[in-house]
Amino acid sequence: MALPSLNEPIAAIATPPGKGAVGIVRLSGVGALEVAAKVWRGKDPRKLEGGRFTYGTIVDARGEVLDEALMLVFRAPHSYTGQDAVELQTHGSPAVLRQVLQALLEAGARLAQPGEFTLRAYLNGRMDLAQAEAVLALVESESDAARRQALRGLARSLSQQIEGMAERLYDLLAHIQAWLDYPEEGVEPAEIQTTVSEVLAEVERLLATAPAGRIAHKGARLALVGAPNAGKSSLLNALLGYERAIVTPIPGTTRDYLEAPLEIAGVPITAVDTAGVRQTDDPVERSGVERALKIAQEADLVLYLVDAAEPPPTPPDLPWERALKVATKADLPPAWEDAEFIRVSSQTGFGLEALRKAIHDKLIGQASEGEIWISNERHTQALYEARQHLLEALTAPQDLAGLSVQAALDALNQILGKDVSEEVIARVFRNFCVGK
Numbered sequence: 001m002a003l004p005s006l007n008e009p010i011a012a013i014a015t016p017p018g019k020g021a022v023g024i025v026r027l028s029g030v031g032a033l034e035v036a037a038k039v040w041r042g043k044d045p046r047k048l049e050g051g052r053f054t055y056g057t058i059v060d061a062r063g064e065v066l067d068e069a070l071m072l073v074f075r076a077p078h079s080y081t082g083q084d085a086v087e088l089q090t091h092g093s094p095a096v097l098r099q100v101l102q103a104l105l106e107a108g109a110r111l112a113q114p115g116e117f118t119l120r121a122y123l124n125g126r127m128d129l130a131q132a133e134a135v136l137a138l139v140e141s142e143s144d145a146a147r148r149q150a151l152r153g154l155a156r157s158l159s160q161q162i163e164g165m166a167e168r169l170y171d172l173l174a175h176i177q178a179w180l181d182y183p184e185e186g187v188e189p190a191e192i193q194t195t196v197s198e199v200l201a202e203v204e205r206l207l208a209t210a211p212a213g214r215i216a217h218k219g220a221r222l223a224l225v226g227a228p229n230a231g232k233s234s235l236l237n238a239l240l241g242y243e244r245a246i247v248t249p250i251p252g253t254t255r256d257y258l259e260a261p262l263e264i265a266g267v268p269i270t271a272v273d274t275a276g277v278r279q280t281d282d283p284v285e286r287s288g289v290e291r292a293l294k295i296a297q298e299a300d301l302v303l304y305l306v307d308a309a310e311p312p313p314t315p316p317d318l319p320w321e322r323a324l325k326v327a328t329k330a331d332l333p334p335a336w337e338d339a340e341f342i343r344v345s346s347q348t349g350f351g352l353e354a355l356r357k358a359i360h361d362k363l364i365g366q367a368s369e370g371e372i373w374i375s376n377e378r379h380t381q382a383l384y385e386a387r388q389h390l391l392e393a394l395t396a397p398q399d400l401a402g403l404s405v406q407a408a409l410d411a412l413n414q415i416l417g418k419d420v421s422e423e424v425i426a427r428v429f430r431n432f433c434v435g436k
């Protein structure tokens with residue numbers, strides 16, 4: 001798969017489809033300023049300093065005015081792509097944006113492919129591949145946790161950590177090579193063990209953040225499960241802060257399931273209220289129960305609710321390793337007590353903060369706010385590969401350990417986009433939107 005040419009001017013609408021206060025059309029490449037000059041009535045962009053706005057009108061090839069606009073000129077290498085670039089900031093009408101784009105295409109630009117501006121930034125060495133992926137993650141971020149992590153990637157936090165590990169492996173390789181050449185003055189076998197173990201621990205630490213990273217990026221499904229009248233709908237409403245689900249004293253009120261979005265400590269969560277689980281002959285209720293148990297199996301986390309004011313029911317079959325046990329109606333006199341249960345009252349709000357914290361901790365695990373979370377599947381795969389080769393290096397005969405160290409190094413470098421195939425690059429940028 002060939003990557004698109006790097007230099008010809010490309011153009012795209014950068015703002016999302018639909019009406020907006022302002023819309024932006026982007027242009028980048030060798031000759032971008034000439035293309036812009038052809039559609040512009042105002043100061044000549046070729047004579048403008050980089051980083052300045054100017055006001056004027058945009059015209060098409062026949063001289064018809066398309067809109068009044070601001071033009072922002074960037075001069076290579078001081079632009080997002082590293083090339084000469086121009087932004088036309090118009091009124092945010094789909095008709096205006098379409099015509100302006102059309103005029104740029106007629107003036108000599110080519111329509112940009114998805115992610116092609118960022119691809120150019122990468123190919124021009126303005127960012128590494130992990131940073132480019134962070135741009136995509138940032139554009140896609142819907143939660144605060146995801147935004148924060150993506151911004152960290154953009155600032156090269158992950159890249160620097162990978163570079164640090166790579167550096168240590170390069171040094172080790174050099175020593176191993178010296179030892180192969182001059183066995184009498186080369187590496188101590190212990191040096192291989194120590195360095196490889198330390199880098200391995202770092203790789204494993206990063207891999208351990210992958211579940212948290214995935215959840216911060218994609219969100220988690222939280223199933224509320226329990227017997228009829230356990231207080232599932234009430235707890236959902238209490239967590240949401242508004243009355244989403246119907247609450248009645250009649251057992252079996254929620255017959256199907258119901259989803260509602262919420263955010264806990266910056267993590268996007270889809271809470272699913274399910275039908276009460278019990279033995280029943282009613283076919284409608286039974287399919288609700290089956291569905292509830294299936295939702296529990298598929299959820300990232302299950303809240304198993306038991307009414308603390310009643311004798312406890314027989315627990316259903318749940319994925320207990322992904323479950324939190326919750327005793328509800330803590331405002332009533334308890335019929336039983338069990339320290340494994342988090343006590344809450346949806347009526348008074350008692351225990352809700354503790355529950356939120358427990359949900360967050362269980363979903364995010366030991367990954368701490370301050371560290372880098374891996375949220376990208378490509379990075380996860382590369383780290384697994386590196387881990388595999390480092391484990392090999394630990395057990396390989398000393399004269400072969402270098403091969404495994406080299407393979408681990410190659411895997412780490414893939415994250416940065418060093419020596420990756422065009423295939424891999426194309427796959428990364430395929431997920432971008434046009435104009436990014």
Ligand SMILES: Nc1nc2c(c(=O)[nH]1)N(C=O)[C@@H](CNc1ccc(C(=O)N[C@@H](CCC(=O)O)C(=O)O)cc1)CN2
Nearest residue numbers: 024026050051072074077078079080081082087135436
């Ligand atoms: N209008 C607009 N807003 C935007 C962007 C953009 O391209 N255009 N961005 C992009 O997606 C993001 C900002 N990122 C950017 C990063 C670098 C450069 C840039 O031109 N850098 C040059 C010049 C710096 C300077 O003038 O001080 C450089 O680093 O040399 C521009 C935007 C978010 N907001």
Ligand SMILES: Nc1nc2c(ncn2[C@@H]2O[C@H](COP(=O)(O)OP(=O)(O)OP(=O)(O)O)[C@@H](O)[C@H]2O)c(=O)[nH]1
Nearest residue numbers: 229230231232233234249251252253254276346347
């Ligand atoms: N005192 C008290 N009553 C509660 C509390 N939470 C729920 N209830 C009551 O318990 C009953 C059942 O509550 P729901 O939230 O509908 O229970 P559910 O588990 O969704 O019930 P189903 O839809 O039947 O499965 C209602 O009468 C609620 O008012 C609580 O924290 N304290």
